[in-house]
Amino acid sequence: MRGIISTAGYVPYRRLARSSVAAFLGAGGGKGTRAVASHDEDTTTMGVEAGRSALRAVPAAAPSSVWFATATPAYLDKTNATAVHAALRMPSDVGALDLGGALRSGMGALMTAMTGTGTVLVVLSDQRDGLPGGTDECFGGDGAAAVVVGDDGPGAPVVAEYLGAGSATDEFLDRWRAPGDRRSRTWEERFGETRYVPLGREAWARALKAAGVEQAEVTTVAVTGMHGRAAKAFAAKLGLGTDVLADDLAGTVGQTGAAHPGLVLSSVLERARPGDVIGLVHLADGADALVLRVTEAHARWVPSRPVDEQVAAGAEVDYGRFLSWRQMLTPEPPRRPEPARVSASAAGRSEGWKFGFVGSRDHASGAVHLPPARVSMEGGAVDDMEPVPMADSPGTVVTFTVDRLAYSPSPPIVFAVVDFDGGGRFPAELTDVDADTLSIGDRVEMTFRRLYSADGIHDYFWKARPLRKVPPVADAGTARS
Amino acid sequence: MSSHGIRDRVAIVGMGCTPFGELWDKGLDDLIVDASTEAFASAGVTKHDVDAFWLGTAQSGMSGITLARPLQLEGKPVSRVENYCTTGSEALRAAAYAVASGAYDMAMAVGAEKVKDSGYQGLNAVNPPNDGTGRTLTAAAMFSMVAPAYAEKYGVDIDQLSDVLATISAKNHYNGARNPRAQFRREVSKETICASPRVAGSLGIFDCAGVADGAAAAIVVRAEDALNYTDSPLYIKALAFSTGSGSGLIDPGYDYTHFPECEWAAADAYAQAGITDPRRQLAFAEVHDCFTPTELVLMEDLGFADRGTAWKEVLAGTFALNGELPVNPDGGLKSFGHPVGASGLRMFFECWLQLRGEATPERQITSDKTLALTHNLGGYPGEMVSFVSVVGTQRG
Numbered sequence: 001m002r003g004i005i006s007t008a009g010y011v012p013y014r015r016l017a018r019s020s021v022a023a024f025l026g027a028g029g030g031k032g033t034r035a036v037a038s039h040d041e042d043t044t045t046m047g048v049e050a051g052r053s054a055l056r057a058v059p060a061a062a063p064s065s066v067w068f069a070t071a072t073p074a075y076l077d078k079t080n081a082t083a084v085h086a087a088l089r090m091p092s093d094v095g096a097l098d099l100g101g102a103l104r105s106g107m108g109a110l111m112t113a114m115t116g117t118g119t120v121l122v123v124l125s126d127q128r129d130g131l132p133g134g135t136d137e138c139f140g141g142d143g144a145a146a147v148v149v150g151d152d153g154p155g156a157p158v159v160a161e162y163l164g165a166g167s168a169t170d171e172f173l174d175r176w177r178a179p180g181d182r183r184s185r186t187w188e189e190r191f192g193e194t195r196y197v198p199l200g201r202e203a204w205a206r207a208l209k210a211a212g213v214e215q216a217e218v219t220t221v222a223v224t225g226m227h228g229r230a231a232k233a234f235a236a237k238l239g240l241g242t243d244v245l246a247d248d249l250a251g252t253v254g255q256t257g258a259a260h261p262g263l264v265l266s267s268v269l270e271r272a273r274p275g276d277v278i279g280l281v282h283l284a285d286g287a288d289a290l291v292l293r294v295t296e297a298h299a300r301w302v303p304s305r306p307v308d309e310q311v312a313a314g315a316e317v318d319y320g321r322f323l324s325w326r327q328m329l330t331p332e333p334p335r336r337p338e339p340a341r342v343s344a345s346a347a348g349r350s351e352g353w354k355f356g357f358v359g360s361r362d363h364a365s366g367a368v369h370l371p372p373a374r375v376s377m378e379g380g381a382v383d384d385m386e387p388v389p390m391a392d393s394p395g396t397v398v399t400f401t402v403d404r405l406a407y408s409p410s411p412p413i414v415f416a417v418v419d420f421d422g423g424g425r426f427p428a429e430l431t432d433v434d435a436d437t438l439s440i441g442d443r444v445e446m447t448f449r450r451l452y453s454a455d456g457i458h459d460y461f462w463k464a465r466p467l468r469k470v471p472p473v474a475d476a477g478t479a480r481s
Numbered sequence: 482m483s484s485h486g487i488r489d490r491v492a493i494v495g496m497g498c499t500p501f502g503e504l505w506d507k508g509l510d511d512l513i514v515d516a517s518t519e520a521f522a523s524a525g526v527t528k529h530d531v532d533a534f535w536l537g538t539a540q541s542g543m544s545g546i547t548l549a550r551p552l553q554l555e556g557k558p559v560s561r562v563e564n565y566c567t568t569g570s571e572a573l574r575a576a577a578y579a580v581a582s583g584a585y586d587m588a589m590a591v592g593a594e595k596v597k598d599s600g601y602q603g604l605n606a607v608n609p610p611n612d613g614t615g616r617t618l619t620a621a622a623m624f625s626m627v628a629p630a631y632a633e634k635y636g637v638d639i640d641q642l643s644d645v646l647a648t649i650s651a652k653n654h655y656n657g658a659r660n661p662r663a664q665f666r667r668e669v670s671k672e673t674i675c676a677s678p679r680v681a682g683s684l685g686i687f688d689c690a691g692v693a694d695g696a697a698a699a700i701v702v703r704a705e706d707a708l709n710y711t712d713s714p715l716y717i718k719a720l721a722f723s724t725g726s727g728s729g730l731i732d733p734g735y736d737y738t739h740f741p742e743c744e745w746a747a748a749d750a751y752a753q754a755g756i757t758d759p760r761r762q763l764a765f766a767e768v769h770d771c772f773t774p775t776e777l778v779l780m781e782d783l784g785f786a787d788r789g790t791a792w793k794e795v796l797a798g799t800f801a802l803n804g805e806l807p808v809n810p811d812g813g814l815k816s817f818g819h820p821v822g823a824s825g826l827r828m829f830f831e832c833w834l835q836l837r838g839e840a841t842p843e844r845q846i847t848s849d850k851t852l853a854l855t856h857n858l859g860g861y862p863g864e865m866v867s868f869v870s871v872v873g874t875q876r877g
Contacts, residue, residue: 335602342613350612370731371614377728399630399737401682403622405603415618417626417737425733427616427863440629451613459613 002114003158003292005061005148008053009266009307010046010125011253012037013432013465014317018138024319028133034254036317037127037142039325039410040431040449040463043070044080046144046259047125048087048448054121054146055088056304056392060155061148063121065095067113069106071258072127073098074450074458076179083460084123086355087448089389103175103226106258107282110147110265111290114162119150126257129182132328136184139228141254145262157297160269160278162290163213166206168199169286175226182327189229196230197237200287204238207279207289218291219276222246222268224260225283234283252311267307274298313468315434325410336407341455352387357446357462359424360385368424388424390446394467395420397442402435409452418444418464428464443467484721486753487581489876492707492714493699495524498830501695501818502664509541509595510551516696516823517552517591524700524710528552531700532585534559537572537592538822540607548591565859566769567722568592569697569825570868574720577701586702592827593696594820603692604821618681620771621689623861625682627774630737635789643683645792646773647671650687652801653770653809657816659802659844664691664818688773693818697826699833704876713837715829718852718871719753721746729863742867743782743858750869751784754852759784763871764850765807765835767828769858770814780808783856783869802844810835810844825868828855836874851875 014036021029037046047068055061066088068081081096090096099105106124113120125144130136152158174192177184186192200223208215221240223231228250235245246268248260256263261282268278269292276294281287323329352358353371360372362385367378370390375382400416414430416438430438431449444464451459497519499512507515513536521527534557536548545559564571569592576588599605603619616623632642651671657663669687677685700710707714723745729735747759756762768783770776780791785806786799794800800808811817811831814824832853834840857868 335600336619337599337601337605339613339617340608340610343610346610346612350614354612354614368731377726377732398733399626401618401622401625402679403618403681405619405621405680406617408617413618413622415616415622419733423733425731425735427730429616440633451617461614 001152001158001161002150003161004269005119005150005156005158006054006058006301007145007147007262007266007269008050008057008303008305009263009310010050010053010144011035011307011310011314012041012046012142013314014038015314016319016322017316020319021133021138025133028138030138032251033314034138035141035143035314036322036325038431040451042074042450042458043072043125043127043144044074044083045448045450045460046142047084047123047146050125050144050146051084051088051121051123053305054148057302058148058156061119061150063090063094063148064118065097066090066121066123067097067099067109068123068125069099069109069258070125071101071103071105073100081123083355086351089356089358102285103258104282104284104286104288107261107284107288110149110262111165111288113149114165114290119148122147122149122262124259124262126259128255128257129326131183132323139250139254141256143253143256143263144259145266147262147265158295159298159301160292160294163293164207164210165288165290166203166210167286167288168202168206170195170199192227193230193233196225196227196283196287197234200234200281200283201237203287203289204279204281207291211291213277213291217277218244218279220244220246220268220272221279221281222248222261222264223281223283224248224264226255226257227283228255230283234281249311263307269294270303270306270308272298321410334405334407334411336405338407339452339454339459341457342459354461356389357391358387358389361388366423370424370426390420390424391462393420393422394443394445395464397438397440397444398425399440400430400438414438416444416464428462430465431463432465484749484753486719487577488718488753489704489716490581491577491701491717492704493717493829493833493872494702494707494710494714495520495526495700496698496830496833497523498662498697498827499695500662501691501693501820501827503597504694505597507694509593512595512694512696513548513551513591513593516593516698520589520698520700526587526700526710528554531557531587531589533557533576533579533588535572535575535588535590536561537563537568537590537825538594539563539565539568541593541595541822565866566771566821567825567857567859567866567868568822569827570855570857570870571825573699573826573829574722574868576699577717577720580701580703586706587700589698589700590826591696591698592823592825594822595694596692596820597694620861621684622681624772624775625684626737627778627862628683631774631778634736634738635792637792642792643675644671645777645795646688647674648795649770649773649776650674650815653813653815656802656810656844657812659841660811660817661841663812663816664693665812665816684772690771690814691816691818693820695818695820695823695827697823697830699826699829713874715833715836715872715874716876718873719750719869721749721753721869722867723749724866725864727864735863737862739778740782740858740862740865740867742865743779743856743869746867746869747783750871754871756852756871759854760806762850763806763852763854764848765810765846766854766856767811767831768808768813768856770809771819776808776813779856783854802846807846810840810846825855825857828857829870829872832872836872
């Protein structure tokens with residue numbers, strides 16, 4: 001049996017209230033919220049967070065490959081999956097591939113993994129931009145998902161069996177973006193709809209046939225795609241009622257492009273029960289569909305950070321700051337020098353620290369060194385340490401400050417001295433935080449972020465963020481600070 | 482292993498110091514020439530009499546050429562030293578040890594920094610190429626973490642602590658107002674200090690050292706030769722230096738309420754100088770008040786006040802110009818300004834003036850004590866270098 005061993009979504013902490021667009025511009029906007037990647041997030045960092053969550057639930061899973069799919073890559077030419085690979089502390093014999101560019105690539109990666117071999121960590125991530133006041137800005141969203149696909153095995157059982165898939169392909173222009181552009185362009189909406197609805201039906205019919213199930217047996221169907229109107233029309237054509245049609249998170253997260261099939265699938269799987277049959281249809285330059293059956297092992301699968309909880313835990317970002325984060329608006333920076341580019345060789349030497357947040361622990365004294373050191377600060381032993389991964393250790397704020405003068409892409413910098421559970425201290429920058437709500441003694445966790453970019457080089461490293469008590473899911477969609 | 486010091490073996494016989502400030506019309510070479518010329522004149526010597534030179538500059542130039550070119554020194558040993566904000570003290574330490582060793586008869590230390598050509602606010606360190614994981618915080622932010630930690634540990638109300646810190650700032654402005662070479666020569670009320678814009682944490686503009694250009698210089702000779710140059714030399718009683726391992730940043734045992742590097746340097750300096758009760762034996766002290774919480778904590782690290790009591794002593798006026806132990810009578814970094822490479826030597830310059838009775842009358846300390854202390858630090862809480870010296874007018 002082959003299928004999904006674990007899955008997780010990542011929804012960034014910040015939400016843009018769509019109503020704030022019209023308040024600022026006088027037009028545009030809409031109802032609900034969209035998820036907004038922080039200024040220190042990109043598709044790679046969001047992918048890392050999703051990957052961490054998916055793997056945390058199945059420690060026994062050992063992927064042989066990492067596939068990273070996005071339509072908004074942090075780098076071209078350079079593989080982005082290698083940063084994900086490094087942040088997840090994967091051994092070098094694990095492959096890392098990008099499947100990028102198009103909105104169809106995420107769903108494609110997922111389907112290819114289903115029919116392939118070995119254990120594959122499929123990471124889907126996207127960050128959707130649009131011009132101020134436009135539909136894409138408002139109804140797009142940022143997010144990621146990670147799906148561990150593989151064969152049923154001890155310690156890492158399949159929680160959703162792959163039953164079959166189907167595709168339908170056609171060459172037509174609905175949505176496009178030239179390399180380097182921040183915004184997408186679209187053809188007249190009706191044209192795409194007339195193409196997508198029949199393509200979706202063809203793909204869905206093929207998937208059902210391949211799976212050997214009737215539509216009536218399907219418990220939940222998730223339909224995703226940037227063409228919202230086509231997705232709705234397709235679902236209506238299939239006669240899918242609200243009891244079957246999954247929440248596509250459009251009202252809270254927005255359409256996360258290449259990531260969305262994975263994100264909605266994660267949300268659906270987290271709520272599913274053994275025996276459920278789940279369909280996933282993604283409309284992008286054709287249509288792709290797959291059908292899964294939830295297994296008995298699902299009952300023992302504990303997602304570490306359910307999508308619904310992340311959706312509910314968001315806090316608002318005002319429209320002005322959102323625009324500055326998206327480089328649609330350039331605020332006056334602090335009068336301080338911008339950081340220099342990262343040295344490739346220095347970063348290469350410190351891969352374990354920089355990407356994996358791996359320190360060292362002195363054998364004799366037990367003292368934890370962050371970053372790793374050769375000579376112990378206690379006892380002075382030389383080269384007698386073992387690596388100590390700290391990324392998953394929560395910590396406590398010992399003291400903190402707000403730096404209003406230091407350079408930051410989004411000032412001010414909030415900075416805290418963090419003592420980790422189990423030993424070790426590190427003075428870390430905080431993120432996803434409102435400084436006026438922070439206190440000594442607050443609990444934090446580490447998160448993989450992009451500190452800044454210089455000369456086209458992204459500086460990836462770890463920050464701390466408040467460990468949040470997640471409100472009840474009944475509060476979903478309401479922002480809290 | 483032991484730190485023996487060079488007590489009474491070397492004397493300062495001439496000093497110079499430029500006014501500090503935003504000296505848009507002076508370049509580094511001008512500052513160097515001004516301070517050096519004043520020092521030569523003060524000792525009654527010329528550059529040809531000096532056998533070896535040390536230039537302290539943190540980032541205004543590289544190599545001894547930075548000093549040799551403006552002074553046109555030909556063929557002499559000229560070195561550039563750097564050690565964060567203790568750079569100026571390091572230059573003097575090197576010059577004094579060179580003379581004490583017998584290698585040279587006369588040596589000169591020059592500290593100079595041209596900060597205000599960067600176009601940026603505050604001080605800006607230029608880091609070597611790196612992996613991008615280092616902190617990008619300002620010094621103000623690092624030191625701002627001392628205030629809440631101190632308040633918490635000693636049960637000081639945070640508003641009361643603000644008053645303490647404002648008292649320190651107001652005192653240094655009061656002193657600086659009486660110093661014609663200081664960057665900020667006006668008194669500032671505690672109300673103004675407390676209402677100033679925040680820079681980092683609870684620290685406002687008036688909690689931070691002035692960012693200034695400037696230079697200072699000293700000429701040293703063997704103690705037995707000192708009276709050949711001046712009737713009133715300053716004898717070096719102690720030069721102590723301590724460098725932390727940087728582990729304070731990652732050691733869960735460090736609590737941000739003290740600077741061990743400063744405690745170590747002070748203990749060494751007191752041992753070298755034979756000081757057992759600094760508060761009563763010193764006429765005054767020049768300390769590294771880069772930020773107001775730094776000066777507060779230093780009062781305890783240097784043994785001027787018991788742990789947890791410096792805040793009360795500050796409020797009681799112990800360290801005011803007319804107090805029991807005046808601290809920073811020249812206005813300190815706060816008011817005199819902080820040209821990084823010059824600051825350590827600027828502190829010696831105040832000792833040179835005060836102990837010889839040459840300070841402006843409004844700030845001249847009248848005391849029968851003959852010893853003064855300078856304390857200079859560089860770096861941050863948890864990752865610091867520290868220097869402490871004692872100088873005096875009496876040999877032996």
